[in-house]
Amino acid sequence: MESPQFPKYLLFVILFSLYSTSIAQYEEERDALYAVKHTFNDPFLNDNWNGLQCYENTSFWYGIQCTNGRVTAILLESKGLSGKINADAFVLLxxxxxxSFKNNSLSGNIMDFSSNPKLKDIDLSKNMFDGPISRSLLSLNLLESLQLQDxxxxxxxxxxxQTSLTSFNVSNNSITGPIPGTDTLRSFSSASYSSNGPYMCDDSSNSSSGCYFSENETAGGGGSKKEPVSTVFIVFDxxxxxxxxxLLFLYCKKSRQLKKLIQKYQLEEKDEDDLEMERMSNFHYNESKDESVIISAEVNNRSVTNEEKGKLIFMGDEDQAGFDLNDLLRASxxxxxxxxxxxxxxxxxxxxPSVVVKRLRDLKPLSYDEFTExxxxxxxxKHPNLLPLLAYFYSNDEKLFLYRYAMNGNLFNRLHGGRGTxxxxxxxxxxxxxxxxxxxxxxxxxxxxxxxxxIVPHGNLKPSNILLDGNDNVxxxxxxxASLVAVPIVAQRLVAFKSPEYQHSKRIxxxxxxxxxxxxxxxxxxxxxxxxxxPPGINGVDLCSWVHxxxxxxxxxxxxxxxxxxQRSAAPGMLKLLQIAIRCCDKIPEKRPEMTEIVREIDSIKAVDSDDSDELSADQSLTDESFSANA
Structure with a gap:
């Protein structure tokens, strides 16, 4: 009596198996689309591509078309999408x-379509795909349109x-080599191959109709192999x-500038001519340093137009300074x-004594009174640890600051120079x-x-702006x-504008x-x-993050x-100074100490009696446990 029921159970098992397989395929397709959405990270798709992607022949997701609950089309054209799509992104579809991803900014290699045998239309044009054309496209026997241009x-x-392929375009790429002599590829016009590398005809071709030259196309589609070579010679000529x-223009321009320079150097009295020639002969030219000499000559050239402002103005007694602009121009x-x-x-x-001349640039359009203020x-x-301004020079085209020369250079070179030597x-x-x-x-x-x-009293504190005089005084x-320079340039270059508060809220x-x-x-x-x-072109370390x-x-x-x-005896002071530095680098400005508090804490750190350099292998003063306890 129970034997007739067996086919019903078998049918139920088959239907359940088919249903489970369908559910699994549905979830795999959804996960694949989620991965694509993650690649794009587009706000609109992030909001829209959620929930059920397909129900029978209806899709709830933008750009997705479905048939019988399966994804059959993805149409995302001109959406401003970007990202690098994985090669296996569509294996499960x-x-x-x-x-179609036409007119976006997608990058990467062409995807693997070997698992998409039903593909008919592919449009990846006007993107940034690179690399070779995927060989998986050859396995698409139903392919009707392939658009890879731009x-x-x-x-x-x-x-x-493929006999089904009726629309094909690979123009505006960097493709090289011959066009294969297949009947399908011969059926397309030269526009499908234009703006690529110079092509050669396939040896098996009995006709020239399949050969197109992107360098110099002809009306009939044929061309001469010598034409690209001649074009190259013409371009070089x-x-x-x-x-x-x-070069002739630059030579004439420099010649005119030199003549004007000589004319402006001629002074009213004849005996001054000999003095000027002596100045020029006293310049110590050097191939690596002649720019500075030329600059000083240009300063004198520009300053004579404004006698009142075009001279060195000393901050103290000019007689005590001991030199004037003429002395500066004669100096090497x-x-x-x-x-x-x-x-x-x-x-x-x-x-x-030697002086340092700083030739200011990128300044605000300040008047003479504003500049002098x-x-x-x-x-x-005035402070013992501030480099005083010795003198300044102002003209319409040149602004100079003069400082005393620091004999021992800057801290950047002292700290980093000569390492390992x-x-x-x-x-x-x-x-x-x-x-x-x-x-x-x-x-x-x-x-x-x-x-x-x-607002920021210094704004650009860094080792290269910390100088050491002959006695190693700071x-x-x-x-x-900073108040002299245009605001956009200040925001780009000064160290204070790299602080966390400016990066997050544009405030300092x-x-x-x-x-x-x-x-x-x-x-x-x-x-x-x-x-x-x-310095520019050299990568450093984000020390705040690294130390934390x-x-x-x-x-x-x-x-x-x-x-x-x-130096074992210096360990306690090193740890205390490190703690001060970490507090100063706090991301929240209000939690950082005031400079007065910092000075007081640093003054409490004692110097060591001697610069001993015994190894710390047996010393526990720099262990992580001691630091944690002190911190």
């Missing part, structure tokens, strides 16, 4: 018939021979002619480097502590000085210059200077090159520079 595809054209004309010059506010040169005066504010800030003199703990203390005192003075009208430079304050001081301390303690002070990670992962002892970590 076995029912896909139409795919991409960055390379390599040869594949031998497409034209470029050579243009280069000759340009040496380029010191390119700073954010302008190039600097060392001028060596006969029988007098800023100069007055700068010169009124025998000539390197280690920068020990006592010297670094003295530098940290001197900088802190100078910054405290700038922050408390009522004459400073800047001198801070470049303070107060005095605490931005404190953050800069913290970054400087970390560079001083670690000996590592900071990303905020690295070192503390969090408990390898604090590796933070300190080897030149000071070997």
């Amino acid at each position: 076995s029912e896909l018939v139409t795919l 991409n960055h595809l390379t390599g040869p054209i594949l031998g497409f021979d 034209v470029l050579g002619l243009l280069a000759g004309i340009l 010059a040496e380029g010191l480097g390119k700073g954010l506010f302008g190039n600097s040169y060392k001028a060596t005066l006969d029988g007098r 800023v100069v007055r504010i700068i010169t009124n800030q 025998r000539d390197r003199i280690p920068l020990r703990w006592n010297s670094r502590l003295a530098i940290a203390r001197g900088v802190a005192r100078a910054m405290e003075y700038l922050h408390l000085n009522p004459n400073s009208k800047c 001198l801070i430079s470049d303070y107060g210059l 304050s005095m605490k931005s200077d404190v953050w800069s001081y913290g970054c400087f301390l970390l560079e001083l303690l670690t000996g590592r090159l900071s990303a905020h002070s690295a 990670r070192a503390v969090r992962e408990e390898w604090t002892a590796e933070i300190f520079d080897i030149e000071i970590s070997v």
Whole structure:
């Protein structure tokens, strides 16, 4: 009696199996589309591509078409999509018939379509796809339209021979090599292949109708192989002619400038002519430094038009300064480097101390009175650890600042120069502590000085702006210059504008200077090159993040520079200074200490009695546990 029921159960099992398979396929397609959506990360698709993607022949997702609950088409044209699509992105969409990403900004290689046998229409035109044309396209026997134009595809054209293929375009790519001689590819016009590399005819071709040249196409589709070569020679001839004309133009321009320069150097009295010739002969030209000499001559040239303003103005007694503009022009010059506010040169005066000439650039359109007001504010800030302004020069086209020359250079070169060489003199703990203390005192003075009208009193504190005189005393430079420079340039170049508060909310304050001081301390303690002070073209380390990670992962002892970590007696002071630096680098400005508090805490750190350099293998003063306890 029960045997007739067996077929019913069998039918139920089959139907359930088919239903389970359908559900699995549905979920696989949904997961595949979710992966594509994640690649695009488009706000509209993120909101729209959710829930059921298909129900029978209806799709609830934008750009998706369905048949019998399966995805059959993806149409996302001109949506501003970007991202790199994975090669296997559509492997699970076995029912896909139409795919179009036309006019977007998608990148990567052409996808693998070997699992999409039903594909008929593919449009990937006007994107940024690169690499070769995918060989999986040859397996699509139902392919009717393939649009790959306006991409960055390379390599040869594949031998497409599908009789169903009626629309084909690979123009405006970087494809090279011959066009295969298949009947399908011969049926398309030269427009399908234009603007690629120079093609060659397939040897099996008995007709020239399948050969198209992107370099010099003819009406009949044929061309000569010698035409691209002749075109190259013509291009080189034209470029050579243009280069000759340009050089002649530059020569004439320089010649006119030289004549004008000589004419303007002629003074009213004849005996001054001999003096001027002596000045020119006294210039010490050098192939690597002649720019600075020429610049000083240009300054004199431009300044004679405005006798009142075009001269050196000294901040103190001019007689005590001991030189004038003529002495400066006669001096030999040496380029010191390119700073954010302008190039600097060392001028060596006969029988007098050398001076540094900073040629200011990218300034605001300030009048003479506005410029001198800023100069007055700068010169009124006097502190033993601030580099005083010696003199300035103002003309319509040139603005110069003169400073005393610091014999021992800047801290950046002292800290990072000569690493790994025998000539390197280690920068020990006592010297670094003295530098940290001197900088802190100078910054405290700038922050408390009522004459400073800047929101950020310094704004560009970094090792290259910390100078050392002949006695290794600290001198801070470049303070107060931010008020002379255009705001957009200041925001791009100054260290304070790299602080967390400016990155998040476009605001700065005095605490931005404190953050800069913290970054400087970390560079001083670690000996590592900071990303905020690295010269252009050189990558540094985000020391704030690096040190926080070192503390969090408990390898604090590796933070300190080897030149000071070997000094066992300096360990407590190093840890205390590191704690100050970490507080200064807090992402929340309000949690950072004031410069007065910083000075007080640094003054409490004692120097070591001797620069001993015993190894710390048996010493526990720099262990991570001791740091954690102190922190």
